[in-house]
Amino acid sequence: xxxxxxxxxxxxxxxxxxxxxxxxxxxxxxxxxxxxxxxxxxxxxxxxxxxxxxxxxxxxxxxxxxxxxxxxxxxxxxxxxxxxxxxxxxxxxxxxxxxxxxxxxxxxxxxxxxxxxxxxxxxxxxxxxx
Numbered sequence: 001x002x003x004x005x006x007x008x009x010x011x012x013x014x015x016x017x018x019x020x021x022x023x024x025x026x027x028x029x030x031x032x033x034x035x036x037x038x039x040x041x042x043x044x045x046x047x048x049x050x051x052x053x054x055x056x057x058x059x060x061x062x063x064x065x066x067x068x069x070x071x072x073x074x075x076x077x078x079x080x081x082x083x084x085x086x087x088x089x090x091x092x093x094x095x096x097x098x099x100x101x102x103x104x105x106x107x108x109x110x111x112x113x114x115x116x117x118x119x120x121x122x123x124x125x126x127x128x129x130x
Contacts (some may be wrong), residue, residue: 001041012070013042014119016094018065020046021121023057026099029108030117037075042092047102049084058085058096
């Protein structure tokens with residue numbers, strides 16, 4: 001992957017993280033898993049306090065990435081159950097967990113060798129909003 005392509009992946013991850021934050025998601029992180037996992041470059045991991053919020057967070061992420069000109073997910077899993085919604089964009093994967101499900105699977109511990117990517121929680125102000 002070129003430097004430019006990796007910059008785009010990190011941009012879409014930040015858009016996803018910001019979208020999650022706008023829906024009051026908890027403890028949103030971005031992990032650069034590319035060096036330790038060959039199938040994708042980054043994970044966005046976040047959680048919500050109930051299944052309804054988990055679904056709303058996932059929907060907002062998908063909407064916001066698309067609205068910003070980003071890709072559509074190749075696959076979405078777990079939307080109906082709302083315990084662990086996975087949005088697979090190929091180059092990055094978004095995991096939206098119910099809080100207790102996140103604690104159980106503990107992906108942060110599993111991928112502890114992957115560096116965290118800093119991101120700005122503030123959503124960019126769209127023209128005419130600010």
